[in-house]
Amino acid sequence: MDKRKLALGLLAGAALFMFITAFTKTWWSAGEGRRSVSVGPTGIEMCRGGECESVSLSKAARRGSGSTWATMGTFVMVFGAIGGLVCGGAAAAVGMRKVIGSGPLALSKNAIGMGSSYLLLSIIFFASVPGDGGKIGVSFGFPLALLAGAAGIAGGLMMKQWEESPDGMAAKAGGAPVATGPGFPGMPQQPPMGMPGMQQPMGMAPPAPAQVTPCTRCGAPLRWVAEHNRWYCEKEQQYL
Secondary structure, rough: OOOOHHHHHHHHHHHHHHHHHOOOOOOOOEEEOOEEEEEEEOEEEEEEEOOOEOOOOOHHHHHHHOOHHHHHHHHHHHHHHHHHHHHHHHHHHHOOOOOOOOHHOOOOHHHHHHHHHHHHHHHHHHHOHHHHHHHOOEEEHHHHHHHHHHHHHHHHHHHHHHOOOHHHHHHHHHOOOOOOEEEOOOOOOOEEEEEOOOOOOOOOOOOOOOOOOOOOOOOOEEEEEEEOEEEEEOOOOEEE
């Protein structure tokens, strides 16, 4: 499983779905004859015949109940816009093999945070609908918002795991992973003699080719990562 490509797909999907669901009126909908109504964070749209009228949630709240609902709708729009930008930026960084930020400011952690926030706000917004909201059916906006939040969390986690892999560490350092060397997994090893750039003593035969060290679990060739002083299995994507 390529965690970088998986993170790229999840984060790109999260960004797209956040933008769509935060600025739509398709979380609830109902229709009868030539009349229809659709509701979402951006407001309420009522159509009769060929004429439609849109009302914001805050304006609708002034006419009756639903002030909490209107406030949560505003939060959904704000966090949807910010979350879409964060997840989109994270997807771009992963696609270009860039590691941006570190610690609490790491882009992967921000994507996880925005995904969690958008998921929670979507649930609160949906649950705070006024009493009469039960008379209309749920449309695609709410399930898609839940999917956007979950994708942001999963994409951020996959991005974090990729950043901690040899490929991600090499991208952060601006170089390539160190080549494999002989020896036993879990033990410090030195690069084999006879590597390019090393001179051989006069009268000595060239050394034998470096022996490939297999993984003790799956048998795949291991990669020696000098920075961590450990062996790494590309197939299982974990250190030994």
